[in-house]
Amino acid sequence: MAKYKRQKVKRYRRSFYSRGTRIKKGIGIVVLVLAVLGAAWLAAPHVLDWATHTWYTVVKNRDLEAESASRAAASSEAAASSAVQEAASSQPEPEQPKELDGKAITGGSWAAVDVSTLADDAAIRAAAQQLKAQGADYGLVTLKDADGSIHYASQVAAASGSIAGITVDPARIAAIFREEGIIPAAQLAAFTDPVSGYTDRSMAVHYSGTQIWLDNVSAKAGGKSWLDPSAASAVQYVGDLIDELHGMGFEQVVLTGVQFPNIITRKQEFAAAGGKSQEGRAALLAADISTWQARFDGSVVLWLSYPAQQCTDASDALGAPAVSLGMHNLIVTADTLDAAARGQLQQSAAEAGVQNVVICSTESFQ
Numbered sequence: 174m175a176k177y178k179r180q181k182v183k184r185y186r187r188s189f190y191s192r193g194t195r196i197k198k199g200i201g202i203v204v205l206v207l208a209v210l211g212a213a214w215l216a217a218p219h220v221l222d223w224a225t226h227t228w229y230t231v232v233k234n235r236d237l238e239a240e241s242a243s244r245a246a247a248s249s250e251a252a253a254s255s256a257v258q259e260a261a262s263s264q265p266e267p268e269q270p271k272e273l274d275g276k277a278i279t280g281g282s283w284a285a286v287d288v289s290t291l292a293d294d295a296a297i298r299a300a301a302q303q304l305k306a307q308g309a310d311y312g313l314v315t316l317k318d319a320d321g322s323i324h325y326a327s328q329v330a331a332a333s334g335s336i337a338g339i340t341v342d343p344a345r346i347a348a349i350f351r352e353e354g355i356i357p358a359a360q361l362a363a364f365t366d367p368v369s370g371y372t373d374r375s376m377a378v379h380y381s382g383t384q385i386w387l388d389n390v391s392a393k394a395g396g397k398s399w400l401d402p403s404a405a406s407a408v409q410y411v412g413d414l415i416d417e418l419h420g421m422g423f424e425q426v427v428l429t430g431v432q433f434p435n436i437i438t439r440k441q442e443f444a445a446a447g448g449k450s451q452e453g454r455a456a457l458l459a460a461d462i463s464t465w466q467a468r469f470d471g472s473v474v475l476w477l478s479y480p481a482q483q484c485t486d487a488s489d490a491l492g493a494p495a496v497s498l499g500m501h502n503l504i505v506t507a508d509t510l511d512a513a514a515r516g517q518l519q520q521s522a523a524e525a526g527v528q529n530v531v532i533c534s535t536e537s538f539q
Contacts, residue, residue, distance in 0.1 A: 275424035281310030321368025347422030365430030455492030
């Protein structure tokens with residue numbers, strides 16, 4: 174049997190990779206890392222720009238969508254609110270009560286009220302409601318009659334002897350009339366007053382110095398005394414009554430009897446010259462009217478009331494047609510007056526400077 178000879182295997186102690194190879198490999202890795210880092214450094218701005226752009230685009234789109242939704246919601250809410258407001262505005266608003274202007278010149282209708290029927294608030298309100306139902310704008314209450322009686326508790330000194338036995342409350346009349354939509358107007362007889370001259374004798378027409386003149390031979394025969402339109406005290410007295418009633422709520426006052434006695438005689442004695450001629454009487458009455466209008470300018474609407482015939486014809490009582498006496502506001506009373514006569518009267522009044530003319534039936538002023 175043959176014998177095999179053991180052979181020795183030669184072993185090398187060094188690695189397959191030599192030291193140089195490892196160094197090269199390390200350097201390559203370092204270079205590769207540096208290359209990657211360099212590339213990353215160079216690409217980083219672009220990557221960041223892209224990422225930022227993408228982010229803001231996404232966020233912006235989201236915000237725009239949210240803002241669009243918010244605007245749509247707001248627009249819808251505004252439209253709904255506008256619709257509600259439009260619907261509300263289309264509803265009629267409740268009528269607010271209007272304060273009655275006591276100094277209004279409406280040109281409307283006038284109606285007189287019997288002062289004896291205005292004893293209490295209920296009666297005053299009933300009278301005002303009746304006036305309203307009749308279509309009246311003004312309610313005329315006579316508070317001083319042509320017989321000199323004063324129907325309220327006047328505090329004017331010269332009125333002390335003229336207060337009627339039964340009186341009314343002018344302040345309540347004026348207030349309730351206004352509440353019911355009626356303009357209250359007080360009527361006063363001015364110089365046709367057979368009573369007040371005895372209280373203050375300086376106001377009366379005289380004869381023989383101190384005697385009070387009567388328009389007939391005696392009181393028993395129906396003779397009456399008159400206030401003297403040329404006496405300053407008489408003009409003051411009428412003005413004081415107007416002022417007193419204004420303080421009680423009357424901003425419209427109608428004066429009747431602004432005239433002299435219907436006759437001219439040599440026995441009459443007046444405080445001022447001119448009372449015994451038509452020309453002088455017209456001038457004195459015009460002066461009285463001017464005095465009152467100046468005193469109450471802006472506070473009281475003052476009306477002068479005359480029958481139609483006195484407005485167009487000269488007479489002993491006025492000395493001239495009433496329209497020429499300088500009043501601002503004129504009331505003409507007539508039983509009948511045709512359209513032609515009305516037009517002529519209104520034209521004459523306008524040419525004389527009268528600002529407002531109201532033509533009423535005599536019946537409505539009784």
